[in-house]
Amino acid sequence: MVLENLSLLFFKNYDEAAVSFSPHINCFIGDNGSGKTNLLDAIHYLSMTRSAFNSSDAQNIKQGEDYFMVRGTFTIEGEKHTVICSLKAGQKKTVTHNKVVYEKMSDHIGRFPVVLISPYDTDLIREGSEERRKYFDSLISQLDHTYLEQLIQYNYILKQRNSLLKQFAERHYFDRDYLHILNEQLVPLGAQLAQEREKFLELFVPVFQKHYRHISDSHEEVTLTYKSQLPGADFTQLLLQAERKDLALQRTTVGPHKDDFVFLMDGNPVKHFGSQGQQKSYVIALKLAHFEVMAERQHHKPLLLLDDIFDRLDEKRITKLMQMVAAHTFGQIFLTDTHLERTDKILEGLSESIRRFEVKEGEVRLIG
Known part of the structure; x- marks a missing residue:
């Protein structure tokens, strides 16, 4: 291309x-x-x-x-x-x-x-979980159109649910039936997103580790893991258990929108234990793996x-x-x-x- x-x-x-x-x-x-x-x-x-x-x-x-x-x-x-x-x-x-x-x-x-390598990439390490979710959601979405559509639909229903929780607080009423209807729509989408993220990392991590070894010439062990409440859990039950907390905070507190991708080096968080040089190598390896996986899946090389x-x-x-x-x-x-x-x-x-x-x-x- x-x-x-x-x-x-x-x-x-x-x-x-x-x-x-x-x-x-x-x-x-x-x-x-x-x-x-x-x-x-x-x-x-x-x-x-x-x-x-x-x-x-x-x-x-x-x-x-x-x-x-x-x-x-x-x-x-x-x-x-x-x-x-x-x-x-x-x-x-x-x-x-x-x-x-x-x-x-x-x-x-x-x-x-397209793959962009920029001075801001280390924000993936330094910033909070939202930055990492956005990065991997964008990456997976370029490879899997179904994932993108599910993500868009999940975020739409999540926005509706959060708006409803705010209405409950502002108008001093509670409609559990309506809330549960939104739960029923949210659950299958959320479970699918978590499953696809987990499956994607199985493919991505070995490619990332290969590029880290090449770019750094060092012997530390690097990996990244998916931190989520959903795999192996009942999302419906998680929402029910968090209902009182959600009502108090006026937002949905469980689900794939709260998940994280944890960056590790020798079993420790790169954010706290990696040197500046190691952090740079880490994010470059992420982007090079991003490039390779996309080139292989799309059958033409990204810009x-x-x-x-x-x-x-x-x-x-x-x-x-x-x-x-x-x-x-x-x-x-x-x-x-x-x-x-x-x-x-x-x-x-x-x-x-x-x-x-x-x-x-x-x-x-x-x-x-």
């Missing part, structure tokens, strides 16, 4: 931009704040229909404008696919594939896979987005990554850096197909 070109209108700090890409390595070079990462985020939009960094779509409209558009053309096995994501302030976001509007955004997820990694990683880890580039482990790569000389030195001899773009104050120019 190759992204041939990218066009932007009023996206983040860009008025307008249009670039054509190399099928192998593409480098965006510029100062911090120039808009390099925004180009990677635009590519992420074409794949995932959302920003990798902003939770609100409206935040991606350039200040002073009332809409944005991101357009790109992918080629897969000789067939061209044009994707357009657009949003007008106050209206619903629109995504089209070859001029056909998606009725459901979820139908697009997984068609044009790889590398954001400012030369600033954040030591020489040993960069060398390991570049060895994988040289071995053509990856397909099309997009990377950002602040120094052209450093980029050229690191990429020297790795590919004959490299394009370099200068990014300056929201403008992009091909420089070689």
Whole structure:
């Protein structure tokens, strides 16, 4: 899979931009704040229909404008696919594939896979369980459309249940029958999500461990486990047992939306016992496993987005990554850096197909 070109209108700090890409390595070079990462985020939009960094779509409209558009053309096995994501302030976001509007955004997820490695990846270790759930839910959703649909439906019913619990508190009444109807809808979906997460880790963990050994050259044992109340338990009974607590807190306190993925090194939490270097190796190995599993399942390699990694990683880890580039482990790569000389030195001899773009104050120019 190759992204041939990218066009932007009023996206983040860009008025307008249009670039054509190399099928192998593409480098965006510029100062911090120039808009390099925004180009990677635009590519992420074409794949995932959302920003990798902003939770609100409206935040991606350039200040002073009332809409944005991101357009790109992918080629897969000789067939061209044009994707357009657009949003007008106050209206619903629109995504089209070859001029056909998606009725459901979820139908697009997984068609044009992407993997992003960024300085913020260690948030997966440092932040709470929600960050890790979102990451693995996104990963599994790109591989399994049924999982994505079940996740969307689960979250919809969960939102209804939480709204009902708040109504009970505000209006001083309790309708147990209605609550149990929502429980009956929530239970099979929740049980299925937990089962699929557990099954996915059986596939994912050995691939992750392989990449950690390669990227770190160390002997510590790493793994990750799924922490959930559901496997082996009756979800209906868990909801009934938590009913009084749910009413008091006005939210649903049990279910897969409360689960966690626990990152371990030599049996201890990486967050507390891993060095900074070990934590970086851990999250890079996660992303490389993410790439490999997706490439194998989708039968074409995802786009790889590398954001400012030369600033954040030591020489040993960069060398390991570049060895994988040289071995053509990856397909099309997009990377950002602040120094052209450093980029050229690191990429020297790795590919004959490299394009370099200068990014300056929201403008992009091909420089070689």
